[in-house]
Amino acid sequence: MVNPVSGFHKKTKEQKIEWLAANYLAGDSQSITILKKYWNSDEALQKLHDDFIENTISNYYLPYGVAPNFLINETLYTLPMVIEESSVVAAASNAAKFWLNKGGFKTQVITTIKNGQVHFNFFGNVTDLKAYFSEIKPTLISSIDTIQKNMKKRGGGLLDIELIDATETLKGYFQLHCTFETGDAMGANFINSCLEVIASTFKNEAQSFQPFKISEAFPEVVMSILSNYVPECLVRAEVSCPVSQLSVEGLDGETFANKIVRAVAIAKATPRRAVTHNKGIMNGVDAVILATGNDFRAVEAGVHAYASKDGKYTSLTHASAENGIFKFWIELPLALGTVGGLTNLHPLVKFSFSLLQKPNAKQLMEIIAVAGLAQNFAALRSLVTVGIQKGHMKMHLMNILNGLNASEIEKNKAIDYFKNHQVSHSAVVDFIAAQRN
Numbered sequence: 001m002v003n004p005v006s007g008f009h010k011k012t013k014e015q016k017i018e019w020l021a022a023n024y025l026a027g028d029s030q031s032i033t034i035l036k037k038y039w040n041s042d043e044a045l046q047k048l049h050d051d052f053i054e055n056t057i058s059n060y061y062l063p064y065g066v067a068p069n070f071l072i073n074e075t076l077y078t079l080p081m082v083i084e085e086s087s088v089v090a091a092a093s094n095a096a097k098f099w100l101n102k103g104g105f106k107t108q109v110i111t112t113i114k115n116g117q118v119h120f121n122f123f124g125n126v127t128d129l130k131a132y133f134s135e136i137k138p139t140l141i142s143s144i145d146t147i148q149k150n151m152k153k154r155g156g157g158l159l160d161i162e163l164i165d166a167t168e169t170l171k172g173y174f175q176l177h178c179t180f181e182t183g184d185a186m187g188a189n190f191i192n193s194c195l196e197v198i199a200s201t202f203k204n205e206a207q208s209f210q211p212f213k214i215s216e217a218f219p220e221v222v223m224s225i226l227s228n229y230v231p232e233c234l235v236r237a238e239v240s241c242p243v244s245q246l247s248v249e250g251l252d253g254e255t256f257a258n259k260i261v262r263a264v265a266i267a268k269a270t271p272r273r274a275v276t277h278n279k280g281i282m283n284g285v286d287a288v289i290l291a292t293g294n295d296f297r298a299v300e301a302g303v304h305a306y307a308s309k310d311g312k313y314t315s316l317t318h319a320s321a322e323n324g325i326f327k328f329w330i331e332l333p334l335a336l337g338t339v340g341g342l343t344n345l346h347p348l349v350k351f352s353f354s355l356l357q358k359p360n361a362k363q364l365m366e367i368i369a370v371a372g373l374a375q376n377f378a379a380l381r382s383l384v385t386v387g388i389q390k391g392h393m394k395m396h397l398m399n400i401l402n403g404l405n406a407s408e409i410e411k412n413k414a415i416d417y418f419k420n421h422q423v424s425h426s427a428v429v430d431f432i433a434a435q436r437n
């Protein structure tokens with residue numbers, strides 16, 4: 001049985017590994033060798049990665065790929081994508097190529113407002129609370145003068161504070177709903193720092209507000225935190241072309257356009273399909289989010305909440321084929337940063353920004369919305385024509401071969417053979433077994 005460990009974070013990396021080996025790995029030297037194999041020989045680079053989190057014992061690689069030929073608002077981009085799923089980069093590249101000679105992708109940032117809340121309890125007289133809020137609001141704003149100074153210079157800062165009565169959802173529950181502009185920073189630290197100061201000012205000043213004293217009912221702050229639900233930080237990306245230009249896989253343009261429109265309608269009709277449909281969108285979104293050092297958990301949470309904003313989980317993309325024109329578009333809430341966080345630290349994130357020609361946060365929103373739209377187009381194109389497995393398994397073939405420890409000769413033979421045969425795990429196993437016999 002393993003005993004609890006105290007002061008684990010104070011141990012050196014070697015000591016941590018020794019502790020793990022002794023307690024969980026029965027001293028298995030193979031596992032230790034693997035962990036160390038992933039250490040970077042450049043000590044400074046390794047130290048940088050060690051310091052990103054607590055208790056780092058190794059690095060975990062994911063492939064860093066690129067998808068070229070993305071024409072976005074008349075500029076050609078190559079998108080950096082970090083993802084383990086075999087077919088995602090190939091699908092993105094195909095979609096980019098498909099739209100390249102049809103006008104490419106058009107995008108528009110709709111709004112860039114972020115938000116956070118001071119959540120508090122109040123069981124006194126609501127009229128007193130409203131009076132207190134009106135009186136104290138200028139003080140709440142000036143209490144963050146120092147924190148806001150630099151952000152304001154960059155054109156951002158607090159936009160407004162509203163008192164929200166949320167007692168219909170939870171007895172005694174109110175919010176100070178604060179909105180912010182954070183420019184090219186994702187702004188999580190800035191927003192949270194502002195909220196914490198606003199919260200303590202709000203709480204402290206309440207002690208001397210006469211009506212609260214008389215009723216002995218004071219607001220009690222529960223917590224202060226930004227919201228990852230950012231429906232006011234919204235970007236739209238779109239492709240469109242005459243239906244006649246859409247013929248693919250032996251289908252005429254009209255048939256193909258109608259099939260895509262129907263596939264989107266199905267995703268709008270049922271959450272069972274919408275979740276998978278949106279997952280495909282997030283294949284593209286997350287891959288670029290990771291490559292650019294942004295917070296994919298925040299984006300995922302916010303995007304899926306947005307997909308349910310009308311009370312039912314539904315498709316994030318939309319399609320129409322009307323008057324001979326096919327349109328396919330997406331609206332995504334994306335709170336992103338191109339400065340701060342990992343963006344100035346991680347060498348590969350810096351590389352991603354160079355590759356993307358140093359976008360600002362709005363441009364990154366546009367690029368990432370395009371990645372999601374392209375990924376969805378590629379998935380739907382396969383789904384309504386040849387099926388998803390053909391392309392997916394073609395890309396997955398190498399994983400199966402690597403899993404079977406195939407030699408280079410075996411791999412080349414397999415690639416040749418499976419050009420004309422359906423890839424499945426068992427078919428590849430049989431093929432390799434036959435080679436080895």
Ligand code: MEV
Pocket residue numbers: 085276277278279280281283379380383388
């Ligand atoms: C697989 O990662 C993504 C898809 O399932 C998306 C979709 O079904 O639209 C292919």
